[in-house]
Amino acid sequence: MLGEILQQLSTLTLSIKHVCRLPSLSDVIPTSLPLPSPTVEASQVPGLFREPYILSGYRPVNQGWRCYLLSLFQRHNESLNVWTHLLAGPIILHSWWANVDALGYTFNAASLPLTVFLVSSLTYLFFSVAAHLLQSHSEHKHYFFFFLDYVGVAVYQYGCALAHYFYTSESTWRESSIGLLFLPGALFLAWFSCAGCCFAKFRYQRPYPLQRKICQLIPTALAYLLDISPVAHRLLTTVSWTKEPSLPFHALQIFFFLLSALFFSCPIPERFFPGHCDFVGQGHQIFHLFLSLCTVFQLKALFQDYARRRDEVVEVFGERQLWLACASILALFLCCILTAVTTMKHMNKKLHVNK
Template sequence: MSEDFLQRLGTLIASAKHIVQLPRFSNLLSPSLPLPRPTVVSSQVPSLFREPYILSGYRPVYQKWHCYLFSLFQRHNESLNVWTHLLAAFVLLRCWWANTGAVAYTLTLASLPLCLFFVSSLMYLFLSAAAHLFQSHSEHAHYFLFFMDYVGVAVYQYGCSLGHYFYASEPAWRSSCFGSLFLPGAAFLGWLSCAGCCFAKSRYRRPYPVGRKICQLIPTTLAYLLDISPVIHRLSTATWTQDPALPFYALQIVSFLLSAIFFSCPIPERFFPGRCDFLGQGHQIFHLFLSLCTLFQLEAFFHDYVRRRDTIVETFGESQLWCATISFPTLFLCCILTALLTMRHKHKQLQGENKRDN
C-alpha cells in the first residue's frame, strides 16, 4: 500500500474529527424549540426499537422530527451508528477530491463507472445515517427508513460491480461464463438482496428468528460472491509487485469479511450486556469496516482507472458502457418501487394492528 495514501487517509480522518468538536448544541437553539428528551432504558420503548443486549440509551418514540435531527448531537445508543457513516462520507468526499485532482479526472464515458460507484457509496452512507438517526420517530418511520437503507445497499452493490467489471477484470475472466453474465446477474442479485431484506424486515418481529438472517444474507452473499469474482481472479493470477491496485483490493475483501462477521453476530455486546450501549456495539464496528472497504475500493479503482482509461472504451465498446450506465438508475428505480410496495403492505398491517389495539 502506498505511504501517500496512508498519510492522506490519516490527515482526512484527523480533519474529520473537527466536525464533532462543536459547542454545546442546546445553547445554539431557540428556547421555544423542544429539545430531545433524555434517553430511556429498553423496557420503555416498543420491542421493535430494541436491540439485543443493548439495555439503555434509547430515544423515546413519537417525538417531533426535529428532536431526532437534534439528537445528532445527543449521546444515545445510535449516535456512533450515525456518525461513523457521516464521517465516512466526509472522508470519501475528500479522497475523491484529492484523487480527481491528482489524476486530472474528467467525466467521460470511460470514467462513468467510477462516478457511479462514488454516487452509490455516498447514497448508502447517507441513507444508512438517516435510518439510524430518524428511525425512532415511529413504527412507520422505522420501517420506511430501513427499507430505504436496503435500497442504498443494493445500489452500492451494483456500483461496486460496475467498478469491478470495467476497471478490475481481466480478459480471461470476461470470456468466462461469469464474465458474460456478470452485469445482468449483478443487477438482478442487487435487486434480490433489496427485496429479501425488505421482506425479512416486514415479515419477522423481534425477537428475530434465524429465518430473518437467512432472507437477508443469502441473496446478499450471492451478490457479493458474483461481484467480487473479477477481483478474486485478478488477485490469484496477477503479479502483486507490479500492480499497485492489488493490495487495496485485498484490503477491501478483508474489510468486507470482517464487516460481515460483525453484522451477522451481536458481538461483543452478547458477552457484555449493557456495557456496549453507547460504544463498542457490533453494528458500529460493522459500519467502520464497511466504510474502510469503500475507501479501499475507491483507491483501487483510481489506480486501475489511471492505468486503463485510454483503452476502456475500445475494450468494452460504447454500447456496453452506456447500457451499464442506464442500468444503474433502472436498478435504483426497481429497488425504490420494491421498497414502496413493501411499505404499502406494512402500512396496512400497522393500521390494522392499531385498530385492534384501540
C-alpha cells in the first residue's frame, strides 16, 4: 500500500517537475503567432485577479484568447493550478484502462455508477483547468469560468455519491434514516454547493470577508459529509480491513480530501512567505494536488468495490433505480448550469453599473 501511494506521488511530482522545465514559448510556437505578454506584478492587474500574498506572476488582462491558451506553456502563478488537474485526467484514464479487463467491465446497469463517476471526475478536472487557464481574460470571463468550475464540482460530488451508494454502502446503513434519504439529499446538496459558491462569488468583492468562505464551505462540507457517510460507516464497522481491499484506498481518499480542504480553506504557506510562493507552493496548488490524489485513490477503491458487487448490484437495487439515479445527474447538471447562467446575468448587471 505504501508503494502504491509513493508511486502516485512520484507520478504527479515528476509531471509537475516537467511542467516547471518547459522550453521557452519561442522554442515551441511559430514566431508568426502572438505570444502571451510577460507576467506582471499584482499592482498591475485589477483587484479581482489578485490573490492574497501572491505578489507577482500575473498575466495581463484583455489579451487575445490565443495568448491565454498558449499561456499553458508559460510560467505564471496559475501554471501549476492548471497542470495538476490537467495531468490528473490522463492518470485517471490510464488507471481506468489498466483495470477494465481485470474488472470484466461492460457498459450496463451494474457498471453505470462507475461510468458516471469517471465522467464526473473528468468533468470537474476539465472545468477547473478551463477556469484557471482562461479566467485572466477579463472580469466577465473570470466570473463565467469560475461559475462553470462550481458546476463541475457539483457534478463530481453527486458522481461520488452515486458510486458510494451503489458499490460501497452496506444494507444496514441503507436502511437507516440517512440511507433512505441519501440520494435525494446528495442531489440537493450538490446543487446547493454550486449555488452557495456562485452566490459567494457574486456577493463578495476583494478583499474577501470571512462570510464568503462560509458561504462556500458550509454547503460543500454538508455535501461531503453526506456523500462520504456510506464509506465512513463501512470503515468504522468492518472488523478487519485486510479482508476488504478497497478500505485502505477509501481511507486514503478521505485523508487526501481532508488535507485538500485544509489548504483550500487557508492561504498557507504563502501567508507566512508573501512573494515566495508566487509560482510554486501556493496553498491552492497544494489543494489541487491533494484533490487529484483523492480522486485517484477513490477510483482505485471503487474498482475493488465494483468487482465485489458487480454480480449483485442489479439484484439488490433494481435496474430501474440504477438508471434513474444515474440519469438524475443530467438534471443536476442542467440545474447547476441554470443557476450559473442566472448568477452570471446578475453579475453582468453589477459589472455594468460599476464601470
